[in-house]
Ligand SMILES: Nc1ncnc2c1ncn2[C@@H]1O[C@H](COP(=O)(O)OP(=O)(O)O)[C@@H](O)[C@H]1O
Ligand SMILES: CC(=O)OP(=O)(O)O
């Protein structure tokens with residue numbers, strides 16, 4: 001008897017989903033709903049025997065979820081067999097970190113925390129509500145992006161701001177994409193053939209959102225995202241690190257409200273803000289065609305990653321491996337090349353031929369005699385979520 005689990009990963013303008021059999025870990029269906037809230041939404045539903053595409057305007061996540069349920073009714077597998085639903089949940093603050101059953105109190109807390117993850121918590125909550133309606137009789141489980149980083153030491157999670165203010169408002173670094181950093185770092189240890197606890201490593205999760213983590217002997221000790229998923233690396237539409245003085249300056253000199261500044265930094269900055277394109281494929285094409293803004297944006301993006309790798313090598317006192325993952329990390333040969341090209345003095349000697357190979361398997365892109373192994377490992381947040389949901393419902 002299969003035990004299918006539905007996994008939902010709701011983003012600001014998309015929902016990714018999978019149905020995974022908890023025992024065999026076979027993917028029974030997967031899908032993606034894109035352009036939610038924009039014109040011309042697209043829903044792609046995949047099973048082993050076919051692929052179905054629907055085009056409709058999904059003006060919000062609730063409607064998108066209804067369209068997903070309709071796809072399951074029409075093309076299967078039947079949602080009646082689903083035994084539990086797992087929800088990727090971005091910000092649970094300092095109270096919610098462990099994978100847990102969702103009740104009204106959990107949803108209320110997520111609502112209260114929405115200002116800390118404005119692109120992620122509201123769609124996550126809509127996903128939970130919609131799925132509870134469609135599947136009212138099964139357990140719904142939250143998996144937090146922050147969980148993997150609950151081990152950060154005080155010197156990593158503390159901001160050097162007034163301690164009383166920080167305490168009053170629970171201002172600290174939380175870290176995000178933890179499900180991916182967790183999955184990929186275990187895969188990296190497996191690839192090296194070493195126990196997880198004996199590997200010191202760096203994971204670069206480069207998707208539309210991007211973050212990097214430092215893991216010492218199997219314990220996460222630093223990460224680039226902070227109180228919110230805005231800090232750190234340059235992203236599709238987010239600035240990552242900036243001089244915090246810019247915020248007050250914009251408020252005073254440009255007369256921008258706090259909401260306008262928040263929108264500017266979260267949605268109109270990063271690659272989109274620098275060169276008008278948030279998808280790294282488009283940025284690369286523009287750069288190759290000689291577009292100056294794209295070339296500068298590319299340089300800012302890669303330099304930031306290389307800088308963080310150097311910083312984390314210093315913090316960790318050396319590393320066994322550095323791994324690239326997520327949409328950009330897995331697919332962009334040119335980003336990896338430009339990040340790694342100056343890092344040989346730090347022990348990362350990359351191999352151009354290996355870097356250019358395309359594969360869905362974990363693979364090295366460093367030379368055999370590189371002191372640090374550099375890997376590309378596809379992430380699988382949904383599989384990691386399925387494992388965690390199973391652990392919660394089996395008890
Ligand atoms: N072949 C590729 N080359 C460069 N970037 C790519 C390629 N394929 C996908 N990407 C990038 O991956 C990003 C999406 O990554 P993903 O991990 O799915 O992000 P998210 O989960 O945040 O939506 C896209 O914005 C795109 O820039
Ligand atoms: C937390 C975060 O940034 O997630 P995503 O990359 O899915 O936007």
Ligand SMILES: [Mg+2]
Pocket residue numbers: 207208
């Ligand atoms: Mg993602």
